[in-house]
Amino acid sequence: MRLIHEGKVKRVFSDPESDDRLIVEFTDAITAGDGERREIIEGKGAVACETTALLFGYLEDKGLATHFIRQLDETRLVCRKVSIFPIEAVCRNLAAGSFARRYGLEDGRPLSRPLVEFFLKSDELHDPLITADAIIRLGLATREELDFIRRVTLAVNYYLGTLLSQVGLRLVDFKLEFGRTDDGDILIADEISGDTMRVWDESGGSLDKDVFRKDKGNVLEVYNLLLEKLKETRPKEVPVRGEVVRVLVMPKEGIKNPPGEVARKALLRLGFEEVEEVRAGKVFRLCLRRAVSPEMLGRIEEMNTRLLANPIAEATYVGFDDNGNCGDSFSGDE
Amino acid sequence: MWGLMIMAIAVIRFPGTNNENDVMRALGTIPGAEAQLVPSRLGSAALKEADGVIIPGGFSYGDYIRAGAVAAAGEIMEGVKELANDGRPVLGICNGFQILTECGLLPGALLPNTSARFVCRWVYLRVSEQTTAFTEGLEDAVLKMPVAHADGNYYCTENDLTVLNLHGLVPLRYSDENGETVPAVNPNGSIDNIAAVINEAGNVMGMMPHPERASRPSLGSADGLAILENFVRSTKC
Structure with a gap:
């Protein structure tokens, strides 16, 4: 297995069995502030991996297309090989994090409708906000691709939000990455876990990386709690939109x-x-x-x-x- | 034998077809023509006994989406395609022509008349010199028939046009009284004055003019009858 790419919290290997597939390994690293803060928490990779496998499996069952094929072991997924767009799509239901800071809003202020924002993936530049027109003019994606990415992000928001609401949790925001297959199909890629979304319980407590960012407790515990809660959901009851x-x-x-x-x-x-x-x-x-x-x-x-x-x-x-x-x-x- | 359905020619009526009775009446004057009206809702099963099919003119499904588009997607067209593939004769008149191009049995498309007007008038048609099953005995003749349509502007790709001309698949062109196919007499903007097209196998023809409305002298012309007679004869082959 050849290491193809090493990210902040994941390693990507070639799949010896197929050129069309990759093996994604979730490490125990956790970072915040564009990698300024980094720690190793034993077991974090496994919980992020299982959460991702569960949620990608759920989205696939609803008809969305992800790069996920199957879980290989505790910390590794077998995925379709895609070339990742150098942008992140963030969908927000409530103001929080960088969005709240940018506009001087209180955390938790509801938005009239879900909002999709794009960020350029660049650690050096601290992942700056980027407009759709800039993405297109820079050739990072075509307008058609971006429209599709936007619409998939909003659909994921519906499917994830509805699922979480079954167990009393609120989807505040989340980040998605997308990749293109050699055939030009656009798939949801990377991961969906406590690392990439904000989830609040009924009393406003975080079940996500904010616990680490803000030093509010044991992040591994809340990641595991989120996974447990997800296992209590009834995915079949979420209607196709x-x-x-x-x-x-x-x-x-x-x-x-x-x-x-x-x-x-x-x-x-x-x-x-x-x-x-x-x-x-x-x-x-x-x-x-x-x-x-x-x-x-x-x-x-x-x-x-x-x-x-x-x-x-x-x-x-x-x-x-x-x-x-x-x-x-x-x-x-x- | 009693109980055996005799159906030589199926005349299909879609919702919005309105020329079916004219076609039936014209066929009724041709000795040996056995025709039956078949509502499209009966589906392809109703065409099992047919030796040939005529799709008459009208405004099937109100010309919604595009003239002929909805009818072309109808289940009964599967049966028409089967008959066509078996070599049985299929004739589409006006809206029937539009349906045949929409379902892919004939190449090209019928676009809105370049005049942007519904055109309803007598036209002259120059029959091609090549013999086809539908125009046998009429080679090089000039026929008089009426047209009545909003979307009769025949259009096809350069490639298709080359094939049509090369294989003699354009049996009728709009012409003047003397058979000159000049642009001035083109009623709808059709490419090369094309008024009718035939498939490569020679058994499927679509035409914008109405032969059934020119099937006896009291109508102003009986020139269309020969085309229907040829059609009837080819159902018996």
């Missing part, structure tokens, strides 16, 4: 568009002399009872070619309604 997808169908470049041309002439007649061109297409708003995943994108592509568009003359663009869930009236982006 309906996801709203928009398909825009437009006549291809070079294809005449009489409806648009008629609209242009009518607009000119109405005095809008600045109208040079109008192209008329169609929008379909679909509610899909299926988790957001590369398979879902593949199914939509099939719907487009088989019915919603005529590939000979029309091009399609798929978008996700921000926060749009089935049953909401169509309002477009906020």
Whole structure:
């Protein structure tokens, strides 16, 4: 087994059995403040590994796509090989941590809707906040990839939050990393554990790394408590959420568009002399009872070619309604 | 024999089809033509006994999504495809042509008329010089038939167009009275004045003009009858 990458708390090895897979080892290291503080806590790697295996398994069961294949032993997972995007997606339900500090908010202040923020993975720069446009302009991800990552992050928020609420826990925020397979599929990668999320119990006590960050007690104990609580959940009772997808169908470049041309002439007649061109297409708003995943994108592509568009003359663009869930009236982006 | 269903020609009616009675009536004037109206909801099973299929014009499913798109996804089309693959004749008229391109039995697509108007008028059609099952005996003739459609602008890729021309798969083109296929008489913007297309096997044809509405002199023309007669004859092959 060849060491491919050594992170702050994990080591990644090649899988001698397959080039498409990796072995991820969770070490006992725990860090805070971009690695400024680092300790070894025996047993921490095992609990983070088991928590990750449990939660990735749960998300997979709901139809989301992760890099997780199986747990190899106490501290190691077998995973699909992906190239990791150099960004972290953070989803927040309540203000806490760097978000609360940045805007001078009290911890626990609720947000009107879940918020997704992106951070650049860079220890030297202390993982700075990065905008979607900057990510795209720097070529770190395409707009389509970023839309997908955002939408998966919001779906994970729903599935994790609902699961935790079954045992009286509140998902405050969490971090996800994503990777791309050689086929271009985007998978949830890295880990989900007390290291990467904030979870509060009913009295506001932390079951996560804040215990270590703020020296509030025994972090191994709360990680184990979180894992125990997760084992008490009833994952089958969490319903698959309906996801709203928009398909825009437009006549291809070079294809005449009489409806648009008629609209242009009518607009000119109405005095809008600045109208040079109008192209008329169609929008379909679909509610899909299926988790957001590369398979879902593949199914939509099939719907487009088989019915919603005529590939000979029309091009399609798929978008996700921000926060749009089935049953909401169509309002477009906020 | 009593109880044996005799169904030589199936005339399919989708919700929104509105030319089925005209087609049935025209077929009724052709000796030996046994035709039956088949509602699409009966599915492909209802086509088992058919020797040929006509998909008449109209506005199946209100032309929602695109003209012919929803009908093309109907289960009965599986049966039409099977018959077509067995070499049985299939004729799509107007909306039927749109359905045949949408379901992939014919290449190309029928886009909105470039005029952005519904066009309803008599046109002249130049029959190709190559003989096809549907135009046998009409080679190089000029026919008069009506068109009535909003989406009759035949469009296909350069590649498909090359194949169509190379293999003589364009049996009808819009022309003037003298058979000249000039752009001025093109009613909808069709590429190369194409009014009808036939598949490579030669047994599936789609046409925008309405032969059933030109099937007796009192209608203004009987030129369409020969195409339906050819169709009937090919069901008996």
